[in-house]
Amino acid sequence: MEAHVQSLPENIPLGLYLWLRIRQIGIGTVLGVPGDFNLELLDHIYNVPGLRFVGNANELNAAYAADGYGRINGTPGVFVTTHGVGELSAVNGVSGSLCERVKVIHVVGQTPRPLQQAKAMIHHSIGDQPDHQLYNKVSKPIRLTAAELWDVENAPAEIDRVIRECVISCGPVYIFMPIDMSSEPVPSSLLSTPIDFSPPIDSDAQNRAVEAIVGALREARSPCLFVDALVQRYDAREDCAALAKRLRVPVYSTHMGKATVDETEEFYAGIYHGQVDDKAICEGIESSDCVLVLGSVNADTNSGGFTRKIRKDAEVQINPNNVVVKGERYDGIAIKQVLSLLEDALQGVEVARVKPPQVLPKPLPVDHAAKNLTQSWIWSRIAAFLKPHDVVMAETGTTLFGLTPERMPSDVRFVSQAYYGSIGYIFAASLGIELSLEDSHHEKGTPRGRTVCVTGDGSMALTIQEVGTMISQGLKPVVVVLNNKGYTVERVIHGALQPYNTTPKTNYSHLLPLFAHPQADQCFHKAVTKEEFVKVFEKAELADPQVTHLVELVLDAMDSPWRLTKQLAMRGEAGVKYLTDVGFIGPGKVGIGG
Template identity: 35%
Template sequence: MAASHTNICIGNYLLERLKQLGVTKMFGVPGDFTLGFLDLVEDCQGIDWVGNCNELNASYAADGYARVKETSIGVVSTTFGVGELSAMNGIAGAFSEHVPVLHLVGVPSTVQWKAKPMLHHTLGDGRFDAYTKASSHVTISQAAITNTESAASEIDRVLTACITAARPVYLTLPTDMVYLKISAEPLKTPIKPIWPQNNVETEKFVLDDIMKLIAGAGDQVVILADACAIRHHVRMELGELIQKTGFPVYAAPMGKSVVGEDYERYGGIYVGSISHPDVKEKVESAKVVISVGAIKSDFNTANFTYNIPEMKYIELHSQYAKVQYAHFEGIGMKDLLPKLTASIVALNSPSKNAPVPKLEAVIPQDASQEVTQEYLWPRVSKFFQSKDVILTETGTSSFGMLDVPLPSGAVYLTQILYGSIGWAGGSTLGAAFAAKECGLGRTLLFIGDGSLQLTGQELSSMIRHGLTPTIFVLNNDGYVIERFLHGPTRKYNDIQPWRWTSLLNVFGGEEGKTCKSYTVRTRTELSTLLDDPAFAKSDKIQLVEIIMPRLDAPRSLKATADLSSKSNKYAPT
């Protein structure tokens, strides 16, 4: 039923709200408590059902979709109990990394919910709310549709929380509520994020404090960009700050690609003690560091080794600001950044002329034909194009990508904070859908052989929907990041080898027609493939197995693993 009618069923009300938010794909696995609603989804003009191989992959896909389609949200639909618990790990990762996802759960009817019979998918003890309580720890807001009077307001409430906080929300829809009618009148008013307005006097005080520090810093002011600049929608405001001030800018690992890495004032990735020496020196010697959207987790800071004294540190966040030791709650960066930019432009700070190290990818010129980590990342960086969507898995690929530049307009996704192995495989499905919708380019996944074994089933969903990502499988025979953390020769870090080049055919592709697979063992073979225009076109799904040394890792991974293993104290001293 169209949204303009006086009344609309609850299920369609929800779908209309999702369409208003720009959602065109819904991920998930059908279950008996969702089937009535899924009839509405399948008949809905504007939202496509994407069936996944399992609920965990579906939640990863919703996460990837939301990361690429920054103006929308991801949606995953699961059934009560067994389905929602399978998805919860992916929802937790989205919560951890500030990604807006709706977890929609089909639950038993309101009659059954009250009577609490020993239904399938329950724990058998009458605790029908057990899963809701569990989800409350990994979602920012929860709602249960239990009557027609509050259905619309509850849907609107959780969706507003989702887009405001940039975090997942949880909504249960009983089987007998899907088709009940409610007023469509609220749909005439689109929902929007509710960001609190900065207090004028406090904001002016904060701005004055920041400007005093900048004025006294001479040409020693730098900007440090991080992930929440993307998640909390200040990419444009940050871009204006960077362009109009000309200040040197660096990024944390989770903030990679928030700044165009071919910009002449961009210097590279700052990651504490394991940063490139030139980057480390420039950031840590600065008199003022303006941090925008920081997430100071262990892997994002090289095990908390930021060497930036608080006296020099300004932090801007979505809900608060910190200037040296002072914390200003309720002063958000969305409103503050434009005013800060205008003030700095008026100051005409000499930091706009401070030298910035040039980020370059240098390909080793030794005679070896072995595809090492040191060789791979600079070489594949030459393959990247503007508007590519590039995903890396926690491990060798996410660390390997740190020191190579991406072209302007490229979108980079990785999961550094939550670090759920296999995330990138499932997330690629959602990212590839979103890339098409946003007019972006190729979708490129770099993932280890161990990681892809967790979520490789979703390659079949990519084939089913005609998506054409290119998957680079780093075949180094096991869990390499774990080997460097501890137990390099232990059997628990080993995996069963797969026949990778047969996988796309097994999942329904036709070699040479709808898919293409390759194995490269040497640098010459890799370069030849990357230089092939037909391969670079990415007009079909492709899988490239890259044979790599078993005990080889990027420089930054080795350093981080060493710091982490010392902190974890795996063995007695």
């Protein structure tokens, strides 16, 4: 890359500057939808070695795919849309990236500056004297920051600033580029200074925080780790894994933190989803006198409807930018550095080790003898299908609740959107995951695992056209769709028999051929019975897929995993404590955890 920069002319177009910066930080793919106010900007992508443009079927799908891309490699997902009609279609996807702290850069091609100044009634605008920056205001509440490019003098610095903000604060940023600016010249020498990604740190506070945590661990009789989502989001996955191996105390996880730590290790205890999960797990973590809570997201769907009961006096919080030990708060830290320093500091330190709780095998489910597929049967088998280096993706719905308790092989990554919970997300995001796996395999030689995307028919319908992009790009996800004729997660929340929870009938055998899949028939697999399921998942082409595969699992409309049913049942019991505390009366009325 450096060599390439030196061969550039003295001045380069701003559009090219942007893409070279994007490439410099290790990004290999730009997603998005072309539109007449971004075409010239897209042209410059083709002049950047190692960078490709992959067009999406629509902008929401692009935002989801960029979010998926941003979850895996530590590099942001990037996507491009056009003025108004494009950028607004993506707002919900970007909002999800803010909620779940995913690094995403949304580049918007705007109308040219003179037309903005003239308030010209260019298509995609609103009104007689349109304010072309109106849409910029729409996305303001759901982004970290934006580069509102206007003056070419400071445009490169603004681009650098928001890329930095995206990476160090983990969240979505915008770059608004009036399209006439994409050809404005900027000095290529600016590229020789890399963007500074060092987080703002108070080293002294950080060291004191680490000391305090070590002190707490020394004193503890039954310490444990409780790993949540923000560990991986803030790039501390490996540091966390190393800390876990150093400590070897029981490690609990959340829905959103799942598979951050190797689940095959004997110290891995399981998912603590408040009072929903196994009693032994609850007793284990709730009796601990020192719980290191890492990167916590205490949302209803990540906490069993706010039913976590960790002892207040036992809690040591390690958050992305602060640490709290016994009521003492240390600001100006970075979670990645703290975990790394902590692992070092613990060398030679004696820490008490209790055994992880032993979860007894579940009794046979009442429907265990069924010949057809049931939710009580499929999840452990889907987990057994996984291999190291796979990325498994669980849609918010029965999948999230069904798959999380199952143990994953080493080096598997688990992707869900449990807090934001926008259905349709997982399927479009799997495109970004695939591209990211491909890019990092190509670039860093990391193993090219499979993307195993598990979704439902109701959810998949929202973003189903993105399969066309997967096929045309030669990607090879294994997409598993639970066909239960609609929104089963909603049926168990409310309106079990209401027609609104039934979606149009879908004959999935036609999905791959619709987008001209070259081996459509061989790559569509359907199972109604357990026997069929076993045969499907034994196929060699699913073990090592070379093209997009689609597996349809037919399930009963009212069948749901026991954990979902239990969380919902708890709305009338323990789970309402929180609601009562906040003054909410009438627990049956709110879909906590739905």
